[in-house]
Amino acid sequence: MSKLSKAQYRTHQQACDLLTKDRLTEDDRWFVLENWQESARHVNSQAGAFFTPPMLARDFAIETCGPRIIDLCAGIGMLAFMAWNKSDWGRQPIELVCVEQNPDYVEVGRKVLPEATWIVGDIFALPNLGHFDCAIGNPPFGATPRAGTGPRYRGRAFEYHVIDVASDIADWGTFIIPQTSAPFRYSGQPHYEWRPGETYEAFRKQTGIELGANCGIDCDFHKDGWRGVAPTVEIVTADFQLAREARRPAQVDLFEAVA
């Protein structure tokens, strides 16, 4: 639990009061997303639970596609809510599934985004939820403790394990990860630079997943919006259909075989 300022405590309490209502208005939902403090009852640094700043989540939604979307490590649904908002509140077809291990966050998430299916659980032990058009997430970063692993990735970075899991259940992925795990630098830099590091290369070789850039979102614009941290992050995208093709054993070319 971190120490909240008086102002943060007051608005957090207001958010808690709103959460006692049976049904939240659109304004109520925004207020909760902006003011409910993830650290009020939890040591969020241990669980890597730093919620995405709302305006970064809104930019992130540009890179989501549907209609079937799964939010892995959903918190109170910041990213899923912005995808819902982008769908014009369900006027465009959308189905959202949010998976989060902390039941307190899920309780809040169910009020903020009752339109989603919420699952309290570990993303490394997912039930069969069917296939998704898009997987999204701002997972814990780096060596945050976890009970499971991705199917192929063998390193320490939590974010790569989540993306590895996502690549089996979705066709496309959009994730917030540390800039040092992205194969490029853009946020806070004078220009875009492709710079894949050794850990990324190991991830790519083990999983067949290539991470790509986004449409030009500089995450550093939102650096002040994080609570208790100010991470340098990037929004990465991934074509998981290509990754699955890359993982398939090389097929014998029939014409070559006959010749």
Ligand SMILES: C[S@@+](CC[C@H](N)C(=O)[O-])C[C@H]1O[C@@H](n2cnc3c(N)ncnc32)[C@H](O)[C@@H]1O
């Ligand atoms: C960095 S926070 C981000 C939350 C939310 N996605 C957002 O953007 O605001 C990561 C979340 O992952 C959750 N989490 C950590 N490990 C998990 C796991 N193995 N399965 C499901 N959720 C997990 C944490 O409780 C936390 O809410």
